[in-house]
Amino acid sequence: MNSGDRTLNVALTIMAMLILGTAQAQTLPLYDDYKHMGPATCASSVCHGQVTPDETANVWLNEYRIWSRDDYHSRAFSVLRSDESMAMAEKLGLGNPTTEKVCLDCHTDNVPVERRGEKFQISDGVGCEACHGGAEKWIESHAEEGATREDNLARGMYPTDQPEARARLCLSCHVGTQDRFADHDIMAAGHPRMSFELETFTVNQPAHYEVDEGYIERKGNIRSVNMWSTGMVKKAKRQLELIQSERFTGHGIFPELAFFDCHACHHPMDDQRMQPTSITGHLPPGMVRLDDSSFQMLLAITSVVDSNGAEQLQRQVRALHTATTRSTDQVRSRAASLESTLDDMVRSVGGHDFSNADMQAIRATLLERASRGEYHDFTSAEQAFLAVETLSIELDDYHQLTDPLDAWFDTLADEHQFSPGRFASVANQVGRNVQ
Ligand code: HEC
Ligand code: HEC
Ligand code: HEC
Ligand code: HEC
Structure with a gap:
């Protein structure tokens, strides 16, 4: 094979990776290569911080308001300040839960310091970029005339519209991964039991978008x-x-419960419910x-x-x-x-x-x-x-x-x-x- 073929091969492989990458294993926002600018960056009144849905734009532009007022994700960090969280941390022998990695990894956008932009605040909770990916490279371009979904994805936006990618994203906090996990110790210290179902949780998250004709044209319609x-x-x-x-x-003699x-x-023991x-x-x-x-x-x-x-x-x-x-x-x-x-x-x-x-x-x-x-x-x-x-x-x-x-x-x-x-x-x- 000559070097020209090799270049072509590499190019083809990269193309295949890009195509597959968008459908399959896109890096989760927590581990992407981009600075996370913080929800405040998205929230200006000409961007996603409007008060009511904008009839003229292809997205609502009041997403920030919906998220900050109605979406549990915006208070995911502040629950770590609650008495309940403090009590959990104490039982677990942890310090303040608002600074413990094990809690922060699921309760906010816990990217390392070098990937935090100017307006990034750890106390913002599960913000826009914890789901949509670090905006460093697309913050400007995605709002320009003619920006396409493909441009955005290539610049690091996460494909939240795709079922497999969305599942991976939500599951990373709502079930866990090898790196982020709420084990029985955490449960027994008082953490709520995790229950998750992708479609129901998608519906239960207050919608900040509408799957209308324009959306379907851009992203397709997933039933x-x-x-x-x-x-x-x-x-x-x-x-x-x-x-x-x-x-x-x-740990100890039992596997992870x-x-x-x-x-x-x-x-209770007198409730003999075991049934084949x-x-x-x-x-x-x-x-x-x-x-x-x-x-x-x-x-x-x-x-x-x-x-x-x-x-x-x-x-x-x-x-x-x-x-x-x-x-x-x-x-x-x-x-x-x-x-x-x-x-x-x-x-x-x-x-x-x-x-x-x-x-x-x-x-x-x-x-x-x-x-x-x-x-x-x-x-x-x-x-x-x-x-x-x-x-x-x-x-x-x-x-x-x-x-x-x-x-x-x-x-x-x-x-x-x-x-x-x-x-x-x-x-x-x-x-x-x-x-
Ligand atoms: C694997 C991810 C994960 C880890 C680790 C984790 N949590 Fe959570 N936590 C969640 C999710 C997801 C929910 C929401 C569960 C639901 O309602 O389905 C939640 C819910 C909670 C709630 C209840 C919130 C409410 O609105 O009532 C508290 C309190 C809490 N977590 C505290 C903590 C503390 C403190 C730690 C660290 C010791 C911690 N969590 C670690 C994912 C996690
Ligand atoms: C918990 C995850 C999550 C958070 C947090 C979140 N989003 Fe979303 N967002 C989604 C999902 C899922 C969709 C629907 C799928 C899609 O179109 O990508 C969506 C859709 C959108 C859309 C519509 C895109 C379109 O093509 O019509 C915009 C705009 C948007 N989000 C902006 C924001 C902004 C701004 C914030 C923060 C204020 C935010 N999102 C926070 C998950 C999230
Ligand atoms: C970075 C971690 C993280 C990601 C990613 C994430 N969530 Fe959450 N989610 C949480 C935490 C933590 C809570 C609990 C917040 C609270 O109650 O204060 C929560 C709460 C929720 C709730 C409210 C649960 C209830 O008991 O009513 C819904 C619904 C939800 N998430 C849906 C989703 C969906 C859908 C996705 C994927 C598009 C997603 N989440 C992605 C961490 C995450
Ligand atoms: C193999 C049996 C077993 C399984 C499975 C199990 N637990 Fe436990 N759990 C225990 C035992 C034993 C204790 C300690 C009870 C005690 O100290 O009195 C405990 C303690 C707890 C406590 C604290 C109760 C207290 O009195 O302080 C909570 C909450 C809890 N578990 C939640 C869960 C959740 C949520 C799950 C599923 C994800 C789960 N457990 C699965 C055996 C189990």
């Missing part, structure tokens, strides 16, 4: 069913990755079960859109549970093989073109399994509810189901009083309403 299914594959994958990492080792179903341990399900039925009574809620959802999806995949998934999830009766090494090796199965599902499940019939069948499967008691672990029950809700919104019959869904939601309102039997029987009523 909520795909946001949900992609989020589920990515969340399951993240759990498996972490199980294979040092994070699973925990945060990977297990919290309520498997945390419920199709994936844990072979375990002896009293086993502490891994949190398998994401897999439960993937099993329901694949049973409709990929029945071979569903069988393999079911076998592998059962094997993962079995491994917990043996050794940490076996859990890790089962997690590794399950993870490679999920690699294929990013496309086949996350990117599936769901028809209405598919979505109806998945919803029916979820409700049927829920009424059989398959989701007697709280985390699975919670995910099943969110899934049925998301599917009903997408199927556009949600308004006919609000009463039964409200009744079903009530059975989840207090996780400490959760009754699997009641959840199952109300699921049965919801099921009768959708047929």
Whole structure:
């Protein structure tokens, strides 16, 4: 090969990396190469700091106001000043939580000092650039006439519109990574249990944008069913990755408890709720079960859109549970093989073109399994509810189901009083309403 070919090859590789990079592994904002300028930089009154949506621009331009007034992310740092956080830090033997890396990594845009611009303030919490990427190289250009999405991405904007990239971003704080993680010590010191579902959390974050015609033209239209299914594959994958990492080792004689179903341990002894399900039925009574809620959802999806995949998934999830009766090494090796199965599902499940019939069948499967008691672990029950809700919104019959869904939601309102039997029987009523 002559040097010209080599140059061409390098150029092609870089191009391929750029194309793939935008679709796949874009560096998370916390680790990007750019200065983070701080929300104040975005907030001027001619930029994103307007009071009401601007009718003439292609984005609202009141994003800062929405974020600072209504979005929990803008107060993520200030909660570290609360008595609750101080008490947690004390129990954990930490100093002030507003200066502890373990808290800051998820509760603000904790980039190193050399990547902080002039107006950057650590106390701003999870600001614009914690999601959209450091603005150093695009702060000027993205507002110029003719700026395209591609220009912006090439200058370091993070592709928050893409399901896989969005999942990776939100999961990095809402489930954790090898570097940022809320373990059982943190939970036991008083941190709220983490629960996450990509589509629901996308909807619950007060919208500072609208998916209208102009948006779709610029960025395409990702259906909520795909946001949900992609989020589920990515969340399951993240759990498996972490199980294979040092994070699973925990300390003392137990593995890290945060990977297990919290309520498997945390419920009164006279409440004998243990019930065999199709994936844990072979375990002896009293086993502490891994949190398998994401897999439960993937099993329901694949049973409709990929029945071979569903069988393999079911076998592998059962094997993962079995491994917990043996050794940490076996859990890790089962997690590794399950993870490679999920690699294929990013496309086949996350990117599936769901028809209405598919979505109806998945919803029916979820409700049927829920009424059989398959989701007697709280985390699975919670995910099943969110899934049925998301599917009903997408199927556009949600308004006919609000009463039964409200009744079903009530059975989840207090996780400490959760009754699997009641959840199952109300699921049965919801099921009768959708047929
Ligand atoms: C892996 C990321 C992560 C780490 C590490 C983490 N948190 Fe959190 N924290 C979150 C997320 C995400 C939420 C919101 C959970 C939800 O509502 O779903 C949260 C919620 C909280 C809340 C409740 C906030 C409210 O509005 O009621 C407090 C308090 C809190 N965290 C304090 C801390 C402290 C103190 C530390 C350090 C010891 C810490 N967190 C470490 C991600 C993290
Ligand atoms: C927790 C993550 C998060 C934070 C914090 C956040 N955003 Fe966003 N933002 C998103 C997501 C997700 C979208 C929708 C997907 C997309 O269009 O990229 C979005 C969309 C937008 C859009 C619409 C883009 C378009 O093409 O129509 C603008 C403008 C925007 N954000 C600006 C801001 C500003 C300014 C701030 C801070 C004041 C901010 N965002 C804070 C996640 C976030
Ligand atoms: C840098 C870490 C970080 C990232 C990235 C992040 N979040 Fe958060 N998020 C938090 C923290 C911390 C809280 C809790 C804030 C509080 O309650 O004070 C939170 C709270 C929320 C809440 C409110 C939760 C509740 O209990 O009502 C929603 C919804 C949410 N995030 C959605 C998202 C979505 C969607 C994404 C991805 C587009 C995302 N977050 C990305 C850290 C993050
Ligand atoms: C293997 C069993 C087990 C699992 C699984 C487990 N925990 Fe715990 N947890 C314990 C034990 C044991 C304690 C210590 C109780 C005590 O000190 O009285 C504890 C303590 C706690 C406490 C403090 C209670 C207190 O009285 O101070 C909280 C909160 C907590 N866990 C939350 C969670 C969450 C959230 C999860 C899931 C992410 C979880 N736990 C998973 C066994 C477990």
